[in-house]
Amino acid sequence: MPKFYVIHNPQAGNQAHGDIISQTKQLNTISRWTDTAYPGHAAHLAKNLAKTITDPEAVVLAIGGDGTLNEVLNGLIQGQKQRPLPLAYIPTGSGNDFARAAHLGQASEALAHLKATTHTQLLNVGQMTDDGLYQSTRYFINNLGIGFDAAVVERANQSPWKKRLNRWGLGHLSYLATTLGAFFRQNDFQMTLMNGDTYRQIPSAFLVTITNQPFFGGGIALLPEADLSHEGFDLIVTDKLSFFQFLKLFIALKKDGQHLASPHITRIPLQRGAQIHVRDMQPGQIDGETLCKSTFSLTIDFHTYPFWL
Numbered sequence: 001m002p003k004f005y006v007i008h009n010p011q012a013g014n015q016a017h018g019d020i021i022s023q024t025k026q027l028n029t030i031s032r033w034t035d036t037a038y039p040g041h042a043a044h045l046a047k048n049l050a051k052t053i054t055d056p057e058a059v060v061l062a063i064g065g066d067g068t069l070n071e072v073l074n075g076l077i078q079g080q081k082q083r084p085l086p087l088a089y090i091p092t093g094s095g096n097d098f099a100r101a102a103h104l105g106q107a108s109e110a111l112a113h114l115k116a117t118t119h120t121q122l123l124n125v126g127q128m129t130d131d132g133l134y135q136s137t138r139y140f141i142n143n144l145g146i147g148f149d150a151a152v153v154e155r156a157n158q159s160p161w162k163k164r165l166n167r168w169g170l171g172h173l174s175y176l177a178t179t180l181g182a183f184f185r186q187n188d189f190q191m192t193l194m195n196g197d198t199y200r201q202i203p204s205a206f207l208v209t210i211t212n213q214p215f216f217g218g219g220i221a222l223l224p225e226a227d228l229s230h231e232g233f234d235l236i237v238t239d240k241l242s243f244f245q246f247l248k249l250f251i252a253l254k255k256d257g258q259h260l261a262s263p264h265i266t267r268i269p270l271q272r273g274a275q276i277h278v279r280d281m282q283p284g285q286i287d288g289e290t291l292c293k294s295t296f297s298l299t300i301d302f303h304t305y306p307f308w309l
């Protein structure tokens, strides 16, 4: 029997999951329940659990959106002593891209799934090390983006539309609603990639996304055949497009993944230790959370982590 240590973000999504929250609280497998009180709290709580819990049956249950899941995952890995604490998840966010990729469905289906789960499965987790001054390391389960997708995330997270659409349970559309504005404001930039023995310079990158799962931006299938359990990550780079080209690509993207055949899109399987350099100041995002606008000098690696799914 798992014993759940719950980290719940009450501010995620439209905060309209009261029934799911009370049903989850009634599970007799709940050992501890903590609501987050501020941004970053979930990471802090998870790190403490990873440092202190020795119970072999402990499972950390994150309840919130992709941002909460990312914080919990980072806290668990940073605080890990020996055995990693398995991570379970119920999606109550706006975009919920991880839940979509893991076939968890809505919060109610994820709760039913949680009750039926009996073991962990290993999923692939990305590791980003910033080779700049602070040498910081962060982990991601969905994707890491520089440029256009990060600009969309930044605008969506700041936009009043996210709150408004969330009221009607349509929070995922907030990313779509901010796409056009971000398209016209985002410039192209030069990036270099050192991937194994291959050096590559891309003079006019517009969207740079590292992903191991199909979705980003609240359900847009950027890489339809990607699989969370597959080892390794792909880098997707698009050129700066004319508005007409963008529209054509966007329609293909919403349809069937044929966008990957476009000459404007490059897909590169990343090797361990791949290095990405972007010298212009650009927006960044990690699992849908905004990174400070900056230059980027990153080393990418990947690991597996046990998920209770």
Ligand SMILES: Nc1ncnc2c1ncn2[C@@H]1O[C@H](COP(=O)(O)OP(=O)(O)OP(=O)(O)O)[C@@H](O)[C@H]1O
Pocket: 009, 010, 011, 012, 013, 014, 036, 037, 038, 039, 040, 041, 042, 064, 065, 066, 067, 068, 069, 071, 092, 093, 094, 095, 096, 097, 171, 287, 288, 289
């Ligand atoms: N008590 C709190 N008050 C305010 N913000 C919080 C609190 N707890 C967590 N947060 C912050 O809420 C933000 C949004 O959370 P989360 O990403 O889980 O939901 P979402 O944005 O609605 O969903 P998604 O990422 O799936 O679109 C995160 O940046 C997180 O740090």
